[in-house]
Amino acid sequence: MSEPEQSVLESSANLAAIVKVRLAVGLLGEQDRGNWWPSLWFTSNAAAFVTPIYGNRAYVARYHGLVEAARRVHDSRIGVGQALHLFRLPESMERRLHHAMIADPALEAEANVIDEGKAEAILSDTEMTVVGSAGPICVGSVRELDKSEWINLVAGHYLAAFKSGQQSFPYFSGA
Template identity: 45%
Template sequence: MTDDQRKRVDSDVIVSEIMGLRLCVGYLGEKEQSSWWTSLWLSPHASAFLSPIYGSRADAARLNGVTEAARRVHDNRIGIGRVFHLFRLPEALESRLHDASSRTISLGPPNSVEDARNRLASIARNTDKLAEGPIRIGTPADLLKSEWTAVVAGRYHAAFQAGTMTFPYFAEA
């Protein structure tokens, strides 16, 4: 495998992991679960409303909807500018995520709170690091490393387990 092929595979893994994280955190943060945001994009009933309009792209519409709902809450708590978080990443990465969601969403939303927490736990590292509210966990340069998804997943996992809200973000010191 060439270096370019290896980078492409690593890139595809990161994109898939980010989409999975957005689905899990998005689901757990919705009104019916933890009520961090008031949306119901990933509820079982959302498909019934969206499928006639979006057809085979209904899952992508659901992911985009919950991402926007979560983005607004995160932006409100963290701020915007040279600040990045799970739901607002650098433009190049957001573009890759959009392209991937346009092709297909193979993961599907979690079926239950337990399913979402298990998915988070499977990605997470350091699930015992609980911090309430906005918490800076690195710099924008850290987004170039693959391990940031495990750190973010761990922070969210700990918060959902404890019933608190956390907003991990990346910004210059």
């Protein structure tokens, strides 16, 4: 396999990991679970409401609704401008995430079957132990987003927060 092909595959794996962590954190933060944001995108009622409109792409609409609900709360707690976080990434990365969500059948399956147990398992798979801290917490600079390790780092922070029952908003400074 040539080097360019390998980097494309690694990028796809990173995009899938970001989507999975977003789904996990988003689901655990919804109103009927952690109550971090006032959304219910992954309930049966939301599925029943969205499916007639979006058909077989309803999971994409639910994913984007969940991301937007989480983004608004993160932005209100962290601020917008010189910070990026799991739900507000660079525009080029956001576009790649959207295309990955549409094109990857594995991500479709992930979005269609995610539940609280699976969400906790996704965050637990990070192998990153973090001491929980409430509120916004800077976990590095935006340059860290070029490396894949940041995904596990933020997942570890969210897992610690959900386990301790406090809200934590990891972010990267210097946008």
